[in-house]
Amino acid sequence: MKTFVATLLLLCSACVSAAGNGVKVPPFERVQLGNGAVVLLMERHDVPLIAFSAVLRGGAVSDPTGESGVASLLAGVLQKGAGTRDAVQFAETVASVGGQIDTAASTESISLSGSFLARDQQLMVELLADMLQRPRLDQAQFDTLRARQIEFIRAAKESDLAALTPIYGEAQLLAGHPYGRPVDGSEASLAAIKHDDLQQYYQQHVGADRLIIAVAGDFKTSQLKQRISRAFSGWRKAGTQLAPVPKVERVASRRVLLVDAPDSVQSYFWAGNVAVAKNDPRRPALEVTNTLFGGRFTSMLNTELRIRTGLSYGASSHFDRLLQTGHWALASFTQTETTIQALDLALATLDKLHESGLDPTMVDSGKSYVQGQFPLALETAAQWAAQLATLEFYGLDRRYVDDYSAQLGAVTPADAKKVIDEVFPPSTALSIVVVGNASAIREGLRKYGPITEMKLADPTFEPNK
Amino acid sequence: MCCIYAAPSATAQVPGADQVQAVTLANGMQIIIWPDRDIPNIALFNWVHVGSRNEVPGITGLAHFFEHMMFNGTTTRPQGEFDRVLEANGARNNAFTSNDVTVYQDWLPRAALAAVFEVEADRLRNLAFDPKVIESERGVVHSERRLRVEDSFVGRLQEQVQATAFLAHPYQIPTIGWPSDIASWRIEDLKTFFATNYAPNNCTLILVGDIEPKSAIALAKQYFESIPAHSPPDPIRTQEPKQEGERRVNISAEAQTPLVQFAYHGLSGADPRQPALELMTRILTDGDASRLHRVLVEEQKLAISADSYVDRGFDPGLAWFLLTLPAGGDAKKAETAFDLEIERLRDSGVTAQELARARSQALADFWRGLATIDGKAEALGQYAVLQGGYERLFDMPRAYESVTVEDIRKLATDLLRSTNRTVGVLTAATTATAQGEGR
Numbered sequence: 001m002k003t004f005v006a007t008l009l010l011l012c013s014a015c016v017s018a019a020g021n022g023v024k025v026p027p028f029e030r031v032q033l034g035n036g037a038v039v040l041l042m043e044r045h046d047v048p049l050i051a052f053s054a055v056l057r058g059g060a061v062s063d064p065t066g067e068s069g070v071a072s073l074l075a076g077v078l079q080k081g082a083g084t085r086d087a088v089q090f091a092e093t094v095a096s097v098g099g100q101i102d103t104a105a106s107t108e109s110i111s112l113s114g115s116f117l118a119r120d121q122q123l124m125v126e127l128l129a130d131m132l133q134r135p136r137l138d139q140a141q142f143d144t145l146r147a148r149q150i151e152f153i154r155a156a157k158e159s160d161l162a163a164l165t166p167i168y169g170e171a172q173l174l175a176g177h178p179y180g181r182p183v184d185g186s187e188a189s190l191a192a193i194k195h196d197d198l199q200q201y202y203q204q205h206v207g208a209d210r211l212i213i214a215v216a217g218d219f220k221t222s223q224l225k226q227r228i229s230r231a232f233s234g235w236r237k238a239g240t241q242l243a244p245v246p247k248v249e250r251v252a253s254r255r256v257l258l259v260d261a262p263d264s265v266q267s268y269f270w271a272g273n274v275a276v277a278k279n280d281p282r283r284p285a286l287e288v289t290n291t292l293f294g295g296r297f298t299s300m301l302n303t304e305l306r307i308r309t310g311l312s313y314g315a316s317s318h319f320d321r322l323l324q325t326g327h328w329a330l331a332s333f334t335q336t337e338t339t340i341q342a343l344d345l346a347l348a349t350l351d352k353l354h355e356s357g358l359d360p361t362m363v364d365s366g367k368s369y370v371q372g373q374f375p376l377a378l379e380t381a382a383q384w385a386a387q388l389a390t391l392e393f394y395g396l397d398r399r400y401v402d403d404y405s406a407q408l409g410a411v412t413p414a415d416a417k418k419v420i421d422e423v424f425p426p427s428t429a430l431s432i433v434v435v436g437n438a439s440a441i442r443e444g445l446r447k448y449g450p451i452t453e454m455k456l457a458d459p460t461f462e463p464n465k
Numbered sequence: 466m467c468c469i470y471a472a473p474s475a476t477a478q479v480p481g482a483d484q485v486q487a488v489t490l491a492n493g494m495q496i497i498i499w500p501d502r503d504i505p506n507i508a509l510f511n512w513v514h515v516g517s518r519n520e521v522p523g524i525t526g527l528a529h530f531f532e533h534m535m536f537n538g539t540t541t542r543p544q545g546e547f548d549r550v551l552e553a554n555g556a557r558n559n560a561f562t563s564n565d566v567t568v569y570q571d572w573l574p575r576a577a578l579a580a581v582f583e584v585e586a587d588r589l590r591n592l593a594f595d596p597k598v599i600e601s602e603r604g605v606v607h608s609e610r611r612l613r614v615e616d617s618f619v620g621r622l623q624e625q626v627q628a629t630a631f632l633a634h635p636y637q638i639p640t641i642g643w644p645s646d647i648a649s650w651r652i653e654d655l656k657t658f659f660a661t662n663y664a665p666n667n668c669t670l671i672l673v674g675d676i677e678p679k680s681a682i683a684l685a686k687q688y689f690e691s692i693p694a695h696s697p698p699d700p701i702r703t704q705e706p707k708q709e710g711e712r713r714v715n716i717s718a719e720a721q722t723p724l725v726q727f728a729y730h731g732l733s734g735a736d737p738r739q740p741a742l743e744l745m746t747r748i749l750t751d752g753d754a755s756r757l758h759r760v761l762v763e764e765q766k767l768a769i770s771a772d773s774y775v776d777r778g779f780d781p782g783l784a785w786f787l788l789t790l791p792a793g794g795d796a797k798k799a800e801t802a803f804d805l806e807i808e809r810l811r812d813s814g815v816t817a818q819e820l821a822r823a824r825s826q827a828l829a830d831f832w833r834g835l836a837t838i839d840g841k842a843e844a845l846g847q848y849a850v851l852q853g854g855y856e857r858l859f860d861m862p863r864a865y866e867s868v869t870v871e872d873i874r875k876l877a878t879d880l881l882r883s884t885n886r887t888v889g890v891l892t893a894a895t896t897a898t899a900q901g902e903g904r
Contacts, residue, residue: 023505046503046836047480047835049829049833049836087763088753088754088759088763091752091753091754092822094752095755095822095825096754096821096822097825097829098830100833115829115833116829117829144763148769148791151722151789151791151792154721154722154792155722155769155789157721158618158720159618159619161616264616265611265615265616266608266611266616296557297536297552297557298545298552306605307545307601308601310604310605310608312605312608313608313609365552365553369557372554372556372557372574375506375574376839379504380837382836
């Protein structure tokens with residue numbers, strides 16, 4: 001990929017807006033401590049803030065089988081008391097300086113991120129070190145958080161079905177694989193988690209050798225490096241090695257999971273298949289192609305389902321690219337009565353992508369769009385901290401950012417055709433999920449393939465075996 | 466221990482604030498430019514001074530409908546062309562509508578400015594009203610309404626509470642529109658609404674990013690200045706009469722998760738007490754250390770979340786407090802616990818430490834908001850249009866500093882009275898009758 005860079009800049013000057021739009025990674029320093037922790041520091045002096053992004057390898061893939069949500073609960077409990085501060089004191093300390101800390105789990109990591117005013121950098125390092133090295137993991141806090149997480153899922157079932165649909169989608173597509181686990185758990189899996197599980201996870205999967213700390217903002221590198229090294233170099237390693245994630249097979253035919261939501265006036269659908277990993281070298285072509293198919297307002301999918309027919313408020317597609325592999329999916333929603341019409345149209349649009357490909361004008365437009373928009377994701381200290389952590393986590397180097405604009409400029413219609421053939425699933429090979437009023441749509445859905453059914457009220461995101 | 470950090474001193478000058486330039490074109494269009502060259506992009510926000518506040522029965526939802534129609538073609542460009550031009554030039558766009566304003570947002574590479582000005586000016590001048598396009602877009606808005614209101618208990622309750630809180634003022638109108646109006650707007654309604662409200666003298670154009678003000682102003686003149694001014698829309702004369710007693714809305718639904726919402730009549734965006742109101746709501750709901758979160762969520766476990774939201778519009782709007790309860794939770798108990806906290810605030814005020822904490826949170830969020838060109842364009846427009854002038858944005862660090870404990874106690878006494886509020890409760894159908902709270 002990198003070999004075309006020189007020619008590309010010339011090609012780009014032909015497209016209206018792309019030239020000169022590349023963003024380069026500003027200077028930063030990388031240090032690895034003796035215990036394996038990696039520290040990345042980037043000075044940014046535009047506003048008096050410092051942002052951090054600390055990432056621990058592991059996440060939901062390390063949850064014990066049947067207990068999805070342990071990593072997520074642990075992430076939550078980390079800021080519920082640590083070091084000398086109980087939960088209330090910890091929250092008060094953060095708030096009293098206008099600090100912000102968010103903790104979350106994802107499929108393959110736990111992340112702690114936040115920002116503080118520049119004058120509070122010492123406190124920031126102290127709180128981060130306390131959360132990671134000296135969390136209290138208090139039983140009562142765990143109980144409260146677990147109960148609340150279950151309630152949040154119940155509340156989402158009544159007010160946010162669009163957000164839940166992909167969770168059913170991934171659980172069905174990747175059934176039995178760690179990548180298919182609901183990161184924040186299900187009502188049933190959360191209920192099964194005990195306080196001991198949390199402590200065990202902490203012992204086994206949290207430690208310096210799993211840690212990346214990226215900091216960007218208004219600080220002096222030499223001073224902050226010293227502070228972080230002092231706070232983290234004595235920390236232990238995680239109790240176990242990270243287990244390898246098994247291979248995932250693409251689905252070869254079509255199947256449907258119907259989730260009965262009898263009171264819903266709309267149907268929410270999702271259709272996807274296994275796709276590519278984060279480091280896949282076809283990234284520029286994949287990104288341009290997905291942008292044109294379902295990644296922006298005038299995409300083929302949104303044009304059909306929203307602009308041309310008014311069937312839906314929105315339709316989109318996206319890639320989720322992880323360490324070993326990832327998936328691609330399209331999603332939309334429509335009123336119950338037009339479920340089949342909308343789903344037919346979505347699949348026909350995918351067929352059209354395969355049959356007709358993308359013409360050169362479209363490809364040029366898609367390239368300009370991705371080139372024009374990606375600087376907006378690399379503007380703030382918080383975004384740079386997250387980006388540095390991401391590069392380190394996935395073993396990518398700065399060329400992932402520096403060369404991206406030029407690589408996008410080099411994408412041809414033939415490259416797009418190639419990734420459509422190789423990566424985008426045909427409409428006949430999809431794992432489909434529909435959340436809606438089953439009695440009204442069940443018959444119509446039969447033509448898409450074998451149907452498995454469950455109820456929205458069921459406490460899991462996958463049907464009982 | 467936290468006192469060491471609590472002493473807030475940094476009311477630093479906002480970097481680049483002295484480079485902001487404001488001009489008014491001959492046709493009355495106001496333009497405000499803030500150069501910021503961190504990334505090679507520009508945020509262009511066109512704040513049109515029209516929202517659901519400017520609607521009447523029969524045309525509710527029309528301001529929001531225009532937010533959709535403005536992307537649907539002009540007499541010179543077919544439907545979809547606006548987006549195609551922007552996207553091919555590397556730009557993305559969106560828009561939102563509130564009670565007060567409709568804001569059109571473009572995020573573009575700097576080289577695309579002229580191309581974006583051209584299509585922005587075109588849609589202000591030449592918007593098309595194609596009956597087929599209007600019918601299709603009606604369907605899209607219906608779908609949006611189903612997503613946000615019919616399929617969301619939170620949205621359903623909030624719509625009812627807002628409509629109940631105002632007897633006279635058009636803030637009672639839901640921005641998405643009542644379904645019967647969405648189904649029956651006529652093309653003449655659209656044309657009248659557009660001619661009245663989409664005049665350049667009713668717009669504030671904000672430009673933030675990698676931009677040279679002088680040439681940007683010249684370019685703006687070239688594209689926008691020849692669009693004719695219109696006579697401005699009628700001012701909203703209606704003032705909400707003083708509320709005479711608490712109002713209640715009780716919805717019983719097939720819900721597991723009860724909801725309780727409180728909406729107090731509050732302040733206009735330009736009211737000098739806004740910073741005090743912001744700090745007061747932060748003390749109640751911002752973060753795990755806030756009063757309502759700590760008492761209702763952590764200690765008594767009566768709610769799973771306690772949030773607030775404050776309207777900052779042309780006229781006095783609402784200060785909202787939103788509780789989500791656990792499945793089967795007791796709405797009555799949650800309301801009582803909420804009332805006790807409000808009473809405590811009115812009677813005893815807040816501590817100096819709580820005020821210092823809220824100030825630090827406000828100040829840090831102020832800087833977070835100004836870290837992006839998007840955040841700057843949002844803040845500049847909000848202050849320029851709704852909060853008494855863009856210069857007030859740069860005064861916010863000082864404004865937070867000057868709020869006293871006494872200001873907050875006085876505000877709590879003035880606003881947080883039961884006779885000044887509407888309470889909405891959504892409970893499971895089976896327990897709703899036991900609640901017995903009708904309007």
